[in-house]
Amino acid sequence: MPALIPALNRLAAAVGAGGRRVDRSYRVFCSPRLVRFTEMEYAVPRAHAVEAARAVKEIAERAAYAVSFPIEVRFVAADDALLSPAVGRDTCYIAVHVYRGRPWEPYFREVERLMDGFGGRPHWGKRHFQTAETLRPRYPEWDRFAAVRKRLDPEGRFTNDYVRRVLG
Numbered sequence: 001m002p003a004l005i006p007a008l009n010r011l012a013a014a015v016g017a018g019g020r021r022v023d024r025s026y027r028v029f030c031s032p033r034l035v036r037f038t039e040m041e042y043a044v045p046r047a048h049a050v051e052a053a054r055a056v057k058e059i060a061e062r063a064a065y066a067v068s069f070p071i072e073v074r075f076v077a078a079d080d081a082l083l084s085p086a087v088g089r090d091t092c093y094i095a096v097h098v099y100r101g102r103p104w105e106p107y108f109r110e111v112e113r114l115m116d117g118f119g120g121r122p123h124w125g126k127r128h129f130q131t132a133e134t135l136r137p138r139y140p141e142w143d144r145f146a147a148v149r150k151r152l153d154p155e156g157r158f159t160n161d162y163v164r165r166v167l168g
Contacts, residue, residue, distance in 0.1 A: 005068040035099065036099070037069060037097045038097070038098055039096070039097045039126050040096050040111065040122070040123075040126050040128055041072075041093055041094065041096075041123035041126045042085075042093070042094055042095075042112070042115040042120040042121065042122055043076075043085030043086055043092070043093050043121045043122075044091070044092050044094065044115060044118040044119065045090070045118065045119060046075060046090035049073070049075070049092035049094075051118075052092065052114070052118050053092075055114050056096060056111055059107070059110050059111055059114065060107070065106070065107045066102070067096070067098065067107065068098075069096070069098070071094060072093075072094070072097075073093070073094055073095075074092070074093045075090070075093070076091050076093065077090055077091075078090050082139070082144055082145040082148070083124070083139055083141070085123060087140065093123070094115075096108065104127070108127055108128075108129075112129055116134075120138075121138050121139070122135075124166075131165055131166065132165070132166055132167055135166060136168075146168075
């Protein structure tokens with residue numbers, strides 16, 4: 001009953017809101033995932049956070065998608081890991097979710113097209129449709145990573161279909 005989802009989300013937020021927890025990060029930031037879903041998460045430059053989040057919200061609110069999950073937004077500082085989505089820039093991650101068993105690809109593809117316009121970089125461990133060809137220009141250290149990869153795995157033993165698609 002998709003029409004009940006907004007009211008249920010508000011109720012869940014009201015019941016779970018408030019209070020203060022202080023503890024080690026692995027205890028505070030982890031939570032059991034009792035609802036099964038599929039997820040896509042993109043990293044965009046922090047300067048585009050508000051515009052990107054608002055545009056994702058507009059996409060999610062379209063009746064065609066009947067999205068029943070909140071949009072997650074988090075921020076991280078720039079880093080220097082060669083293929084990190086946050087390499088060289090302060091970053092805003094925006095994640096979208098779809099309940100398991102519901103169609104997710106059309107929604108995720110539309111969000112990905114939006115993220116492409118912001119120079120978005122996908123979370124490597126979540127759904128996306130990018131290829132090495134589309135990813136290479138987004139990572140300033142791509143060629144350096146490729147050289148390290150070739151030196152450490154010259155025969156390509158540590159590869160699979162996904163790795164071939166996204167790293168070439």
